[in-house]
Amino acid sequence: MKNRVLTTLLSFLLISLCSTSVYAADDERAQKAIETRQGLLKVVGHYFGPIVGMAQGKVPFDAAMARTNANKIAQLMPMIPDVFALDTRANGLESDTLDGVWENNDDFNSKAAIATERALALAAAADQGKGAFGKAVGAMGSACKSCHEDYRQK
Amino acid sequence: MKNRVLTTLLSFLLISLCSTSVYAADDERAQKAIETRQGLLKVVGHYFGPIVGMAQGKVPFDAAMARTNANKIAQLMPMIPDVFALDTRANGLESDTLDGVWENNDDFNSKAAIATERALALAAAADQGKGAFGKAVGAMGSACKSCHEDYRQK
Structure with missing residues (x-):
């Protein structure tokens, strides 16, 4: 009897230890995914920042840099x-991503595809004068905004 | 006399306020740059992770995924x-980047160019059997390690 109680207790202990470590590994993976997606969008910002600055007249217009940066955004x-891709909803970690990313994943992904097209159009517009460039920057910004409105908190 | 003292005091106050805000803006820019470079390398890790897993036999070999991921790394x-590019040495912010990045910038950049070539070779090797693939993964890993050894703390 004593042995059976001990075995049961040990089993509970082992199960709870294992599930804790499974959860910890899962949370770690989710946290890494969150930091990776935030990281990607920081790199996008690095290339889009000077383009916005040019469109606003805060940075001197440089067609070659605008084209290069837009092509990087398109990549x-x-x-x-x-x-x-990794659905991190269940982990309850801090993130600005809204659940819609996984609830309406096709729409989310199609917004990324539209943003790619706009970036390529922006690269082409860099050599078509300031008017065309400004318009293409606006279209790129709208693609960003449209996704942020639906899928990003704040 | 009293007025002159007051004017001098006010000037000092203004200068110190302005330089504080200049420093703050400069630090903010540097912090953003640090997070952006860390972000980029997290995205690299996202694509390289499964490739390493395949090479180690921890993940089933998938030639198409290996090729796709290697091409992303090449981008x-x-x-x-x-x-x-932004030299953040003077800001004293926490970062794993060693000063050599800006002291030997040509070498640092050439290591990135070598890593690009290795990634393209890895993409090509994805369809050339496990032997060629494993060798190409090793060459890619060496390119990463060579840069980390010289330019990353820890």
């Missing part, structure tokens, strides 16, 4: 579906 | 010189 945008 | 590597 980064298709990475959005990849880094947002 | 990300040339962004390294861009996101590390």
